[in-house]
Amino acid sequence: MLRVAIVDDHEIVRAGFREMLADESGIAIAFEAASGEEALARLPGSACDVLLLDLALPGQSGVDVLRTLRQHHVDLRVLVLTGYPEERYALTMIRHGADGYLSKECGQAELLQAVRTVAQGRRYLSPYVAELLAGRVAGTVAEAPHQQLSERELQVFLRLAQGQSVSKIGTVLHLSVKTVSTYRSRLLEKLGVESNAELAAYALRNGLLVE
Structure with missing residues (x-):
């Protein structure tokens, strides 16, 4: 069965x-x-x-x-x-x-x-x-920047895009605030954006927000 x-x-x-x-x-x-x-x-x-x-x-x-x-x-x-x-x-x-x-x-x-x-x-x-x-x-289909994120980076990205604070993300994912901040810096660089608002806009454009 x-x-x-x-x-x-x-x-x-x-x-x-x-x-x-x-x-x-x-x-x-x-x-x-x-x-x-x-x-x-x-x-x-x-x-x-x-x-x-x-x-x-x-x-x-x-x-x-x-x-x-x-x-x-x-x-x-x-x-x-x-x-x-x-x-x-x-x-x-x-x-x-x-x-x-x-x-x-x-x-x-x-x-x-x-x-x-x-x-x-x-x-x-x-x-x-x-x-x-x-x-x-x-190589005929380009990989979008968010598709190159690691598993942990994706988790942090989606929560930042939803407006969650670094401290809350750290609590939920059992990470230190410093570690979450490091992931945030990587995300800004990898996705070519400069703020949490731009992260959210990127997620919305690509239909990625998991709610």
Whole structure:
């Protein structure tokens, strides 16, 4: 039996994916969670093979949760299932450890294919994401500055863009204020901006704000 967890803060969305998966023999719902914190709390006591992870979660974002999962649940397969278009986050999330990336607009057949693919230890790439990756490898698709950020830089960037203070980011991410300030300086340089306001404007232009 393949055990799947669904992490999304919208009950109606969880219900929809639960229904799509429940109709398939050989798949059981391990648990559902409305936040990253709830999912992380449930995992130690729940047998789970594949976790469906939204990026836009209250509290810890999907970006934060993925980092924790890769540190403490290395055998768990993670399929990002989100409303953000593939061109915004897919390659970045896969580079940072996701086993696949799927739009919430997917149909039942594609969802089942993605779940089974990552459960087998392989990466799931939709045709569009595969095309993006091929373009990147061939050099015909330019990599945007934010796509070159490290996992930790991305976490700090998104929180700064949301208007969080350096001290709050340090508390949430368990980093010193000095370390967060160092990341901020790197971000300003890498993204070619000069202030937090310009960081936020960059994020808005590129549709990156995870709320």
